[in-house]
Each structure stands twice: as structure tokens, then as C-alpha cells.
Amino acid sequence: MELNQLTIHELKEKLKEGKTTSVEITESVFKRIEDVEDKVHSFITLMKDSAFDEAEKADKAIREENNIGLLTGIPVAVKDLLCTKGVKTTCGSHILENFVPPYDATVVKKLKEAGAVIVGKTNMDEFAMGSSTETSYFGITKNPWDLGKIPGGSSGGSAAAVVADECIASIGSDTGGSIRQPAALCGVVGLKPTYGRVSRFGLVAFASSLDQIGPFSKDVEDCATMMNVIAGYDPNESTSVSADVPDYTRYISKDIEGWTVGIPREYFIEGIDSEVLDAVEGAIEEVKRMGGKTVEISLPHTEYCVATYYVIAPSEASSNLARYDGVRYGFRSQDGRDLLDMYKTSRSAGFGAEVKRRIMIGTHALSSGYYDAYYKKASQVRALIRNDFDEAFKRCDVILTPATPTPAFNIGEKMDDPLQMYLCDIFTLSANLAGIPGISIPCGYTNSGLPIGLQLLAKHFEEGKLIQMASAYEKSSKIEKRRPDL
Amino acid sequence: MKYEPVIGLEVHAQLLTKTKIFCGCSAKFGSAPNNNTCPICLGMPGVLPVMNKKVVEYTIKMAVATHCRINKNNNFARKNYFYPDLPKGYQISQYAYPLAEGGYVDVEINGAKKRIGITRIHMEEDAGKLIHDENNPSSYVDLNRAGVPLIEIVSEPDMRSPEEGIGYLRRLHEILVYLEICDGNMEEGSFRCDANISLRPKGEDEFGIRTELKNMNSFRNVQRALQYEIKRQQYVLESGGKVIQETRLWDDSQGVTHSMRGKEEAHDYRYFPDPDLVPLMISEEWIKEVEKTLPELPLRKRERFVREYGIPPYDAGVLTASRDLADFYEKTVKY
Secondary structure, eight states, rough: OOOGGSSSHHHHHHHHTTTOOOOHHHHHHHHHHHHHHHHHHHHHEEEEEHHHHHEEEEHHHHHOOSSTTTTTOOEEEEETOOOTTTOOOOOTTTGGEEEEOOOOOOOOHHHHHHHHHEEEEHHHHHHGGGSSSOOTTTTOOOOOTTBBBBBOOSHHHHHHHHHHHHHSSSEEEEEETTHHHHHHHHTTEEEEEOOOTOTTTOOOOSTTTTOOEEEEEEHHHHHHHHHHHBBOOOTTTTTTTOOOOGGGGGTTTOOOOTTTEEGGGGGSTTTTTTHHOOOOOOOHHHHHTTOOOEEOOOOOGGHHHHHHHHHHHHHHHHHHGOOOGSSSSHHHHHHTTTTHHHHHHHHHHHSOHHHHHHHHHHHHHHTTTTTTTIIIIHHHHHHHHHHHHHHHTTTOEEEEEESSSSSBBBTTTTTHHHHHHHHGGGTTTTHHHHOEEEEEEEEEOOOOOOOEEEEEEEEEOHHHHHHHHHHHHHHHHHHOOOOOOO | EEEEEEEEEEEEEEEOBBBBBSSSBBSSOOOTTOOOOTTTTTTTOOOOOOOOOHHHHHHHHHHHHHHOOEESSEOOEEEEEOOOTTTEEEEEEOOSSSSSSEEEEEEEEEEEEEEEEEOOOOOOOOEEEEOOOOOSSSSEEEEESSSSSSEEEEESSSSSSHHHHHHHHHHHHHHHHHTTOOOOOTTTTSSSEEEEEEEEEETTOOOOOOOEEEEEEEHHHHHHHHHHHHHHHHHHHHOOOOOEEEEEEEEETTEEEEEEEEEETTOOOEEEEETOOOEEEEEEEHHHHHHHHHHOHHHHHHHHHHHHHHHOOHHHHTHHHHHHHHHHHHHHTOO
């Protein structure tokens, strides 16, 4: 096996024993990027020079056994929605094509403090609006399992980079499924933490009350390690929560004997791909073999999730994206005749179609005379959706659902039909609306070799339970570890 | 027909905190352009606001001093509009749940006491400033002021003459300065006033159509603008016309008001609760604690001077016009 194919814990072992160096690992990662990046296009910006500097620094730390962090010497990639000091942060948009932040996002700072080697900034749907990474201004990311298919989105680049072994782990963000859905479609582990668990400071906002940063990794143990690095209170963020952060790795390799797993009937609907359904039902059987009990539960307001989300998220986005006005940074059209015209021409040329669609939806939903019917009503329904989960978790430890209704679809298949695209996130949106954590883990492959994802949901701040169950399932199910043939 | 003016005033007062409302930048006036800025008050992508506790404390002081009811449960809202001095494209303000409501200030006009109601006091951030080049068709943006804390004090439409308006303004100004929460400098813009004014036939209960006046940077200009606007509206009404609901700018050099924008061009601010800030809870203990720090307020001091030192009310007024002078007087009297 090549170094770039290994996990964080495998590499840490090798580094500790002196069997390899961070520079070697980083070399193998960049060699791989050289080989496959043309086909996959996971990255918007590569950070080769600084990566090797960081790798050398890591090797020095390891040699001197001084200042060794949880990720010392490990190459990771970061979604291009997180600010990186001195390195272009585009959000997949023309309007920020040349934006270089003067500061690091809290999570980026934490990665650096943990000793990580940052490989580059990954491709994404423009401003995280999309489920296929097709709305990026910088081109489409392809699914490494089938280059004719999408990798999911919006964190498609982060998911593809991990499964294509172009990095060891990566960071994404999830507003309605943007970590869990691409994790499922690419066959990696992706966790969306509880709202408030990981600092949003420096994460370019899409929908502030829904956005949350989380990791992609090759296995569940790596997911736990990444969470140990990024979770925790941040005084720079008012919605960050000061609750204690456990050591997530202590949930690895434990059993789930006696756990109750809730199966929500509203998530097993007509229209789910039959191979996805088979794989998820197989996982339910596996849960029973592992000593878990399953119980059918109901989340009665599920049918309103998509509608609620598509009022709240665009409303917040319409306000969050107002700052891209061409005045201080980013793209400014030279065609403006006056101030208003400068705004109009800059924003018309700077934003892509999906972003403009959502800005218009959100602006309408917040406007005077419509606020009560849309935004306010949606906020009320959101409270009911949250309440559904509170009730459900009185009866079960975790909830199990398919992560997506179908495996990866063809490039271009849904680009002309926004509603079909929005339905890709039908099983993942609810966790963002409720603020609860969710994880997507591989649970099988279709006959044509596309990965299928299983979603687990838990109560607020119970990421530990998700990791425990995902780890137990990973061990017990023995889902075959395949690698895409690139 | 005899007309009666109905006046309500909106005062914006900059708070004298060391740092801005949502970041650690200095809130001082007069630095070189864009020196007091950071990614947060520049509205860079990805930044988030964190509330300055002092701002809340100062606002509570003003609320207590003006006899307001303090809402225990506050939140912040976004007021959305585009302008180059507004880096985020929205101003963080308070909308549905302001910090204080339902207070009053007592003023004395020609010996007669009058109580002017205060509708609400809320906290918000100031915008930056545009500097227009006189020789080039360029404008420069200075964001030093962006994020400086403001309180907006909205009065009831309780004033019936420019003199009452000025009387009320002077009292507010005096209280803010006494509390040492605002320096009250109108020229530098740390104390600003917009006026809503309408006319109605004397004896009528219903309000007439109002205009909003802006750009008056001294007490005198507020008075002149109100006087001018009364005459203008009276002329419109008496010649059979209708006052149009609009925003008008005071032109100091010409001594007139000009229409700035009509009702149709009025912004739809699309207020909604700011998801980046959590609701702000104000406990009874906190209010009590702040209350204890309040100095003797000018009106009370004035009454006490009359009572204690046996001086005429006018003299007491002069001596208590500033806290320093009043303290000096009291110290001197002891000798």
C-alpha cells in the first residue's frame, strides 16, 4: 500500500516508529494528486510549497519529540469555504475568485496547531449551494468511482479527495447534507457535528443557523481523531457552545449491546433506489446481530423538511451574501455607470445561477408582507421538526436512515431541475433544522460499483454515540474496502 | 385654519465604549481612515460578531435614567440594505425586542413642565463614512466608524413645537453626558437627531401626513429645520395641497429642506433575527447592579440645588448644566 492510501492512525503509528516521515507521506499525496487530479478535479487551490514546509516542521517535531499534535505530519484538505490566511478562498465563486483572507478560520487554526499538513482547498458548489459540486465556478469534481457521475455536494471536492487518496482526511461543511451526502456517494465517513460544537468563525456563511463544519475520513477512528482536533468552544463565535468535549477516540471499538436503534418510517419512502434500500435493510439486520434492538419510530413533520429548509436557508443566504457588493474585495464589474449599477453588474456577473436563484427566493421570503407567511412560519415548523427528534430520542439511542435516496447520479442529470436536485438532501436536511449531529458511513455498493451510505443521527452533543455505533458497525459488517480504479 | 405641529424625534447616540460593539477595534473618533478596522468590522467573508457587554450596560443606564421598562429577553435583528459604508450589506440592530420601552423625560418649556414619552431605546452598530473627492468623480470609504456602538432613542410624537423638540433634545443630551456614556458631540456625529413632523388642524385628534427630516447637525439646525418644515407644510396645506410622506434633507446653507426619497422609494429592510447572535438575557440583578452606578441625574440635582442652597431655578439650571460645574459649585459652597 502506498502511504497516501493509509489512514491517520496507521500513518501516526508509522511516524511514531520512525518508519516514514511526513515529507514522504506528503510526497506520496502530491504524487497521487499529479496522477489523478486531472480526472477527478478535487481541488481549487493546491498548497504544495507550504505543505512541504509544514511537513518538514512536523518531521522536526517528531524527531525532537517536541510539540507533537494529534495530526502532526498528516496531509489534510480543506473545503474552499474556510478562510485560510494568505491563501485564496473562493467559495467556488467567480465573485471571490481572487479573495485572499487576512485571517485563518478557527478550524484551520486548530488543524495547524494540531500539526496538520494542509494540502489545498477543495472544490465545492458555489457558496455551498448544491448537491453535486456542479455549480462551482472552477469546474466540476468527478466521482472517483465513475468519472461520469457527480461526487455529491456541496463538499464534493473534500469527499472525492479522500476517496481518491489525494489526502488522508479533509474538512467540509454541512448546511443541509453537504458532508453526509457526498460522503455517502463517495464511500467515505462524513460527520456533521451538533450545531455549536465546532466553531463557524472563518467559515464563509451560507445559512448561519444551519451551517456546521465537520470531517471526512477513510474510517471511523480517523473521524474521531479529526473531531478531537476541531470540536470545542470558541469565544469568537456567539453560537458556539461551551459544553465539554469528550475524547471521541474512546468511543472506538466498543459494542452497542442493548442499544435501541430507531427506524423512522417516514424515511423509507417510495422512490428510494432499490439497491440503496437493500443495503440499508442489510445494515438494520447487522444492527440486530450486533446486539442492538430496532424500533420503528415516527418523525411526523418529515414531509415539511424540504419546504422549511428552502425558506430558511435562502433567507439567511440572501442576507449573508449581501456583502459581496464589489466595494471592498472580490469581483467588481467595470461596467457600472453609477453605484446601483455597479452593484447590479458586479453581482449579476459574479454569482452563478443557483446562487442568484436562492438570493431571490430568500429576498422574497423576508420581504415586508411575506415575512410572516414564509420565514416566520418556517421557523415555527422548524421548532416542530426539532420537537419530533426530541420525542423520538426518548425511545431510542440513535436513529438509522439511508443517507441519500439514490447512489451517485450522472453529471448534468439534475442541473436543469432544481427541485430534483433539492430532493437529494431529503434525508439529511432534518438534522440541520434540528441542530443534531449525523454521520454517514459506507454500507455497501451497487452492482455497478457505486458506494451506498448509511446515516445515523443522535441527540445534541452525542457525537460520541454516533462514533461508537459507526465504529461497531464498521467492524462487524466488514463492508469490503475497495478503491476506485483511477 | 390654525395648525398644530406634531413632532417625534429619533436620536442616535454613540456610546463611549473603548471598543466597537461586535469586535475589539477601538471606537475612538479621529484616527486615520480605516485604521480602526479588523476583518470583523470590515465585513470580511466568514467573520462573526460577539456582543460587547459594556454596550448593554450603558444602554441599561440610559433606560433606567429615562424610566423605561427593560426587556429581559432581547434579540438582535439584521436590517438589510446596500450602501458602500455598510460592509456586511446589513446593519445589526434590534427590531422586535429592543432593550427598553415605554419611558419618559420631563422637560420644562417657559416654566411649564411637560412629559415626553420614549417609545423605545435599542442598540445597534454605526455604519462607516463616505468621503467624496471634490475634484474627481470618486468616493472613498472610511470604515473606522463601522461597528461603533449606537443607541437609538425613539420618542413618542409628543412634542407640539420646535421649542419643545429642542427642550427634549437638550434633556436627552444632558442625561447621556451626565451618565458618561456619550460625549454628545453633534458636529462629530456622536449625537444625531432625525425628526418626524406633521401638521394637523388644532383640536383634531388624528395625525396628519408626516415627513422625516435628516442631516441636522446642531440643536440650532434641528430648530431651524423644524420651523422651516412647519412653514412649508402649512403652505402646502393652505394652498389646498397634500403633504407627501417622504424623507427630506436639511440644507444648512440654503435654510430649506429638500426631498430625498419618497414613500415608494423607501427601503424594505427585510428585518429578521440575526442567527449569528444568541438572545440576550438581562437579569434583574444586572439591572440592579447598573442602577447602583447611576449618578444623580441633572433634573434631580437641579431641584436639590434649589432646595438645599436656596438659589433660583435658573441659576440651578446653569450650575447643573454639566456635572463638572455642579461638582465644582458644591465643593466651593462648602468653604
